[in-house]
Amino acid sequence: MKKILVSGKVEGIVLKSENPINFLGTVDKKTGIISDRNHNLFEKPVKGKILVFPSGVGSSVGAYTIYSIKSNNAAPLAMICQKADLTVATGCALANIPLITISDEEFSSIKNGMKLSFDTDSSNQIHYQ
């Protein structure tokens, strides 16, 4: 991992998006389901997954959406991005969802449905299973 934005320990299944995510417009705040027809995760719930995507885009108010999906028990276990953006960073900080960034190579090696784990307190490694 490159940066630890919100620390934490997590183990789970990857839900990977090749598209950036606009939390304000694209994610249903009650269900955590991607509601944008043009998004490659359309109709997929982010709940309970390790959400891997390039970066967040769009209004900073999207941080409240991340907080809402957490309050509604529909949030991902963790998020992994290629690039840190302030909306996702503050949203994950508000909601206490672990958030790290990774290199482009690592990003391309992570596949949808893969199982992985990391613990930011013990090491900077992501473990793949």
Add this chain to the structure above:
Amino acid sequence: MELTREEESALKGEQGEIMQMAYRILVATGEATDAEKLVPIEWAHLSGVNYNTIGDAGEEFLSGISKNARVKVKTTLNPMGFDIDNVSNYGLNENFISKQLSIRNSYETMGVIPSFSCIPYEIYDIPKNGTQVAFAESNAAIHANSFDHLKTNKESAFSALASAIIGKSPYSSLRKEDNPNITIRMKVKNPNELTYGMLGFFAGKIGDTSVNISGLGEMDKRQNKAMCGGMGTSGTCAKFIFGEGDSDCEKIDFDEKEMQNVHDELNTDEKGDLITLGSPQLGLDEISDLVGKLKGRSFQKRCMIFLPRTVKEQARKIGYTNELERAGCEILSDCCTCLSPLISKDNVDAVTTNSIKGAFYLKNSNGVGVNLKSLSQIVEDETR
């Protein structure tokens, strides 16, 4: 980012959940922006007040944290959605009003000064040169950096709130240094505030975090504000540095053609059904100037004037508000043109304004048409 032992302990939760969350926000923001440490700030100015922008999620969040969160430094607040003194004239629904009042109550409970203004630099004393502040309102951050010799990044609603609670901000970007690689050369002759607004909008689009700017003559407060408002609307850039810059800076001209491009992007209509003045809100100088321009004249259509409550109070004492009301103006404090729920496409097709910032949000958020005119032109065309 390096944290002190005390900061580490707060991040672990040893000073309570609120402090832990506030530190999480600053650490996440700091890591995202490559900050090396946290530095003390003396003043925070928060955005995320208007129920129109933060919605139920924001209202619930603020209500929740206000039970325990208290701000540690002087903290002022952006405009909300209406002026409680005359909200009944605008047909806003009960839900909006009660949610907005809940938001106001949450901020006041946290110890925030209920200034409801986007021009804190005009209604409060400015701290000494070089003071670190945390301003989330874009025009205010740009004004603070460019004209008031303060230091702030263009904060988010969350980083400014966390900074207010902790009294510190991540030391990165404009707090540390500015080395713009672009110089914008102002080439438009006889500029008015609308021209400066368009210049700011242009600069915000091409600048990264700061730009050099040259060719400016004497500017008044209205023009300064217009330039900051324009820049804050179009990008992430948060500082004008006055001068030519280094020889290796890329030089870009703001000429009649570039100005026309901005105008064409934001101006959609040849006339408006309604006039709005104040985005950013008007200060006392602008009110005084407007009263002078309106001597004996009256608006021939609705004209909404947005100003901070403190300015309205001063204007009332001097007799300006009487004059404005005589001329047919609707005077609104605590709110702003920008993201106002009081202007709806259900009953307004287009709005006339001299504000680039106002134009952008009227067009994109309220979904109404925009007719751009300078204040002098508005007075000439729309009053008798």
